[in-house]
Amino acid sequence: MKRIFSLALALLMLIGLTACGSSAPADPALGKYCGDQMDMMGWMSMDEFFSEGENYLELKTDGKGVACINGDDIDITWKLDGENLTMALVGLEDSERAGTLADGVILIDLFGMDTMMCFVREGATAPNLSAGAPGDPTSAGDMAYMRQWWSGDWYGWWHIVSADGKYADMEGLWWDCLAHIDLDENGAGRLEIWDEDLPRGDGVAEVPILVDSVDGSGEMGTAFSSGGWFMDSDMEWGEWYINPVDSAFENTIEISCAMMADDGNYAYHIYLRPWGQLWDDVEAETPEDVPPGYDSWYLPLIEAGESMPDEIAIPVA
Numbered sequence: 001m002k003r004i005f006s007l008a009l010a011l012l013m014l015i016g017l018t019a020c021g022s023s024a025p026a027d028p029a030l031g032k033y034c035g036d037q038m039d040m041m042g043w044m045s046m047d048e049f050f051s052e053g054e055n056y057l058e059l060k061t062d063g064k065g066v067a068c069i070n071g072d073d074i075d076i077t078w079k080l081d082g083e084n085l086t087m088a089l090v091g092l093e094d095s096e097r098a099g100t101l102a103d104g105v106i107l108i109d110l111f112g113m114d115t116m117m118c119f120v121r122e123g124a125t126a127p128n129l130s131a132g133a134p135g136d137p138t139s140a141g142d143m144a145y146m147r148q149w150w151s152g153d154w155y156g157w158w159h160i161v162s163a164d165g166k167y168a169d170m171e172g173l174w175w176d177c178l179a180h181i182d183l184d185e186n187g188a189g190r191l192e193i194w195d196e197d198l199p200r201g202d203g204v205a206e207v208p209i210l211v212d213s214v215d216g217s218g219e220m221g222t223a224f225s226s227g228g229w230f231m232d233s234d235m236e237w238g239e240w241y242i243n244p245v246d247s248a249f250e251n252t253i254e255i256s257c258a259m260m261a262d263d264g265n266y267a268y269h270i271y272l273r274p275w276g277q278l279w280d281d282v283e284a285e286t287p288e289d290v291p292p293g294y295d296s297w298y299l300p301l302i303e304a305g306e307s308m309p310d311e312i313a314i315p316v317a
Contacts, residue, residue, distance in 0.1 A: 029080050033057045033106050033119035035069070036126050043129040044186055046117065049210060050237070052227055057087075057106060057119045067110060070227070070237055111238075114214050146211050146221040147183045153275035153308040154179040154253070155298060157291035158195070158204065158268060165264020176293040176312050177204060179272050187211040187221070190228075193270070196293075196312040205230040207240065218245040233259050249273075249282055275308040 035046035035055025046055050053071015060066070065076045067089065075090035083102045087110070089095040099108025104124025110117050120126045159174035160167070175195035183189035188210050194203025207228035213221045225240035240255055247254045255270040271289060273279065283290050291298065293314040301309070 027061070029101060030059050030061065031121055033059070033104075033121045035117065036120045037118040037129055039116040039118075039129070043118075044188070049188065049226055069110070072236075113238075142213055142219070142221075143185070143187055145219060146187060146213070147185070149220045150181050150211055150223065151183045151189070152181060154181065154272040155275050155291070155308065156253075156270065156272035157293075158193070158270040161267045161269055163264070163266035165261075167264040167266040170266060174292055175204075176291045176297065176314060177270070177272075178275075178308060178310075178312060180308075181209075183209075183211060191223070191225075193272075196314060200310050207235060209240070209242075217243050220244045230257070230259065233261070248285070251277055276302055278302070 033056060035050070035057075037043045038046045038049060050070035054068050055070065056068050057076070058066045058068075059078055063077050063079055065078055065087075066073050067076045067087075068074075074092075076087055077090060078085065078087045080086075080101055083100050085099045085101040085106060085108060087097050087099065087108060089110075095112070097108055097110060097112060099106060104121035105127060106117075106119040108117055108119075109115055118127065118129060155176075155178055157174055157176050160170045160172065163169075163171040175197060177193055177195040178200070179191060179193045181189060181191050189208070191205070191207045191209050192200070192203065193205040194200045198204050205228065207230070208226045209223045210226055211221045211223045222244075223240070223242040224238055225235055225242075226237050228235050239257055242253055242255055244251075244253060251273055253270075253272040255272075256267070258265065258267040271291070279290050279294055283294075293312065297312065297314040
């Protein structure tokens with residue numbers, strides 16, 4: 001009897017030691033969550049908008065992780081309280097965002113731009129967010145109007161405001177330019193710009209854009225760039241933020257941006273108005289903002305009822 005009791009006690013001690021020595025179960029939140037959908041003007045595929053690289057969130061131990069958008073990754077920190085997820089981009093001030101994590105699905109406005117993103121863990125079921133999703137800022141009617149306002153042919157000019165390095169000789173130069181915008185029913189499309197020196201197809205810029213209705217935008221909505229190129233430089237997501245209500249004149253797109261490189265920098269400004277519109281109001285208020293070829297090239301075509309050509313041929317004075 002004493003022998004049986006001793007064996008039983010030894011067995012209990014062995015079980016206890018095994019339990020104490022075992023590792024704690026892994027946090028079920030850890031893992032990789034693939035980019036699934038994003039809400040900019042209704043829910044759409046994230047890979048459709050960010051099409052140049054991977055899109056995912058990876059939650060690692062000790063509250064660390066990685067966010068990869070369009071192939072570009074940045075370290076993150078995160079913490080989870082129930083289903084409430086808090087996440088911040090390492091090295092960026094005021095980047096803490098609140099979201100949720102439930103059933104293998106993360107919903108979070110990662111960049112703080114009223115753009116909710118949905119990331120889904122492998123094996124989890126992606127939610128159906130497209131039909132009447134809560135918080136969808138844009139109705140079908142609004143999008144139809146915005147699409148009509150942005151789409152079509154545009155005329156204007158662009159100039160280099162300041163420049164240094166290898167671009168120093170270009171400071172103050174300007175060019176008449178033409179542009180064309182195509183948008184689909186979701187507001188996603190492309191803005192193409194060319195001028196008198198750089199022909200269509202190999203021109204000034206070719207930029208994917210997404211038009212959405214956000215806080216501070218008018219009925220025309222706001223356009224965000226999502227890559228593409230300007231002159232000899234590739235563009236990052238969000239370099240262009242185009243809000244027509246910021247212009248002093250109606251039916252006007254203004255774009256201000258800068259290109260920075262190791263061998264030189266320049267800042268530029270672009271003015272565009274729909275093809276066929278007169279610039280009398282601009283001429284009366286700020287004549288310096290009228291395209292250089294407005295009187296000699298543009299007006300004769302408009303008065304003749306001509307459609308926008310593919311080339312600019314300003315008469316030599």
